[in-house]
Amino acid sequence: MNGTGVKCNQIQKYFLDVVRNGDCDELQKILESRDEKININLYDNEGQTALHQSCLIGSLKKVQILVKFGADIKLANRDGWNALHIASFGGHQDIALYLISTKSRTKTMSTSSDS
Numbered sequence: 325m326n327g328t329g330v331k332c333n334q335i336q337k338y339f340l341d342v343v344r345n346g347d348c349d350e351l352q353k354i355l356e357s358r359d360e361k362i363n364i365n366l367y368d369n370e371g372q373t374a375l376h377q378s379c380l381i382g383s384l385k386k387v388q389i390l391v392k393f394g395a396d397i398k399l400a401n402r403d404g405w406n407a408l409h410i411a412s413f414g415g416h417q418d419i420a421l422y423l424i425s426t427k428s429r430t431k432t433m434s435t436s437s438d439s
Contacts, residue, residue: 335362336362336363336366339354339362339374340368340377343377343378343386344377344381348383348386348389351386351389352389355393364393364394365395365396365399367401367402371401373395373396375391375395375397376401376410378390379407379410379414380410382411382414382416382419384416384418384419387407387419387422387423388422391422391423391426397426398427407423408424
């Protein structure tokens with residue numbers, strides 16, 4: 325593996341660590357300064373994306389930040405659950421409602437642009 329690959333892996337690992345353990349300001353900062361390549365939809369070793377992790381821990385703010393920067397709300401984890409399933413099962417109603425409204429807005433925008 326070349327040096328660039330190692331650097332990308334370190335950045336990706338740091339990104340996932342911030343999602344799990346860091347604060348929202350740091351997450352926002354990482355995603356805004358995307359000089360380095362971060363795959364926001366990359367699956368971790370447990371089959372979860374950053375969005376899935378944020379839904380598991382119940383952080384609406386992190387979910388909002390990730391969606392703003394392009395996290396795919398439709399991706400399923402290795403158990404077949406998407407972000408809405410995870411938020412609902414975890415009792416995170418605020419996140420579930422946000423994801424539903426986001427999905428609804430996306431659908432409305434694509435329908436209106438098709439006309």
